[in-house]
Amino acid sequence: YLWTIGDIIALVHGPEESQETVFDEVKPLLTSLLDGYNVCIMAYGQTGSGKTHTMIGSRSEDPTAAVQDSQQGIIPKAANELFKLISEKPADSHTVEMSVVEVYNNEVLDLLARDEGGATVGVKREVITTSTGTSEVPCLTYELVRSSAEVMQLINSVLKLRSHSPTLVHMDSSRSHFIVTLTVSSKSPDALALGMIYSVSSRVSDLIQALQVQMKISCINRSLSALSDVLGALVERRPHVPYRNSKLTHLLQNAIGGDATLLIMLCVSPTQRFLAESLQSLGFGARARQVQREPSRRKNTALRMK
Template identity: 65%
Template sequence: MPLFINRDQIFAHQVHLLEHKLRSKEERILELETENALLHLRLAECMGKLRRDQEVEILAKRRCQLQTNVQKRTRSALAELLSEVQALKQDLRDVFALYVSFATDLENQSKQLLEQVASTAVQVFQGDGIQNLKDQMSALERSLQEEKERCRIERTRRRVLHNTLVELRGNIRVHCRVRPILPFDCSHSPSRNGSSSPEVVVQAFSDDCVLVNCTKPGSPVTNKMFEFERVHGPEDSQDAVFEEVKPLLTSLLDGYNVCIMAYGQTGSGKTYTMIGSQPEDSADPKDNSQQGIIPKATNELFNLISEKPAESHTVEVSVVEVYNNELLDLLAKDEEGASVGVKREVITTSTGTSEVPCLTHELVESCAEVMQLISAALRLRAHSPTLVHRDSSRSHLIVTLTVSSKSANALALARRLQNVRQDVQRGSKREWWSPRCRRAASSRSSSPASSPYPSPCQSPCPSPRPSISQTPIRTKLQLVDLAGSECVGMSGVSGAALWESSCINRSLSALSDVLGALAEQRPHVPYRNSKLTHLLQDSIGGDAKLLVMLCVSPTQYFLTESLQSLGFGSRARQIQREPPRRKNTGIKIK
């Protein structure tokens, strides 16, 4: 029986198969399109990453080129500065060699003079040679005058070279002094091996480097090196310390404000460095070798003034302390004449300088008078015992020597011009300098009561310089003995003394902030955050010359405080300011 084939079913089955294949093909197409989109996204990401890598590579190349150019410019600038410093050093060596040659020539001439005097004495005793002796004496006097003139010229050249060298070194100089081991160190810091001698971890490595051993027990050896302009070891005397400070006094008389401050913890030798041994602590009260910077600088200042014309310089002294952020005048006296500490305030004048109204200034003429006033003020200074030192200073002491100077040449010029003006006012007849004044004089001459030559006071065009006055140049030498910079835990104070330590640390932090602002060249320097920095504004900023004397202890017990002081000095050395400008020494014309 033949099979019956339904074509419709076959066609429907084929259509169903074809539709199934079509759906599978469409799904495959969707998969491929999705995969294609993902591949496009990955391609875009790769291209973006490639572009970013290329941009980063280009920026890195440009940055390297900029760094290379900056390094080249820096090296060239440093090379030029080094060459200038070497040239200045060579000039100084030449000047010193010239001085040595002068001394040798004078010594040889003195020997020749003695020989000639001896020979001429024999001739005089024999009855002849008196005229030859007079001729030789006149020749020697002329030679002496020539040598004095040459010496004056070289002294002027030395002063110019000195100021240039100080400016190249920087206005803010930092010296460090490592004190010797003292008896109280043995009780504070026994050594690690159990011996009675404390361990020394801070030492003067060279003339300009301090080496600090920061090794901890069980750790590898760790040393830190701090570099300063000058480093004094325990063996250096007070005279050696002052010899490095002495050149600043020349700058004081050249018209610059100068400040010398001692910074460090209690017991590190600040007061000894600045003032020296007290008379009761010294075996010989007349021993000048134990004097500090303040008496030596005062004595040197009066020695330099003695070489100037008479009455051309005057010196005034003031002594204040900053205690609990209050300014106390230690030279003020009560009704009975006894010295008492009177509270003062610091203000900023219209010219931008700091000033203390009603502050006591004593006119002095010798170093002995200055030290007598300072000794009386030290009896009023705040002291109290701490765990570090039995007689710790709890305030900042500031001794200010104000030098008022007048130029002799300017005074002579002022007198001459004043005499000329007086002659004109007395009616000396001369034609006036201005055509307008001549016309006014001719118009007045038509009146019978008028003089043909009117006086300058009656002229419609008076002299542009009717009077001349000489304003003194005032420069300040501020000598500062700061209070101890140790932390409260180290000093072990409590009660009212805790507030003292807090005020000390806040004022020292304000000093550090001021130096940091100067180092970063910020537009605003926070001088007014503390009475200390406000008072020292003229000596820290501007064109003043500042020297910071870091005093550190050598033992392990005070290592943390020593590192803090050395870090403060390193930050102070980073300050770069504009070259100092000398104060105007000309006369003022009214």
């Protein structure tokens, strides 16, 4: 795992590293969150390179079953740390809301939306640009969460909705981008937000021949190409940044082009067979490092897709 913070490569974590060691690199960002700064965490890498293990960790088939702390990924550990920090504040001073969005075939799906029977279903939503130039998702569902256990119960339940298509690389490989946002609201004038971006996949194996799968891969590749184009425009400080060339970049506009603290994790395979994919991921990271951002500012309103 290659970690980039701003223009600095911080650490490389091998497969032998514990989940706790990896999370230690993220923990300071949660403190800055409660200080009033927005945070965005993005995992990027090819299919099967370890994004799910890094961000989610081990997962039981039973969505209500607990997972050992040592096997938890960044999202459950971050949620646990967040609620721990909140517990040290005055009682009822903060509330946490959660949204879960998937970008699949260039469509935005609200994975917390429920049907008349109360079951979660993926409902299509649109991304809009507000009068202030930020991106929003009208009618996006938010759930009030009171503990890290509630966060993971929601995530585990919606993961079953995600669209899967077996590949020669990874038989349970998801063909989509998965975005979890925790919004922390305070009774103080500041509203805080933590955006966790999960599973932004790079190019997958060229061995897949099925037309339907090729179409889905093409949508993913177009999204990632658009993401690279946005980074290029930011690096070159162009007057126009093409956020709206894809739903993914439009959705992430506030994090990529805003003033959120952005941390990108590159997940790469250790085998020579996937050298091209690994080099592509490293190239993406190198480009991201070149983006010059203004220092993060305290936010008066939450970073919300609502």
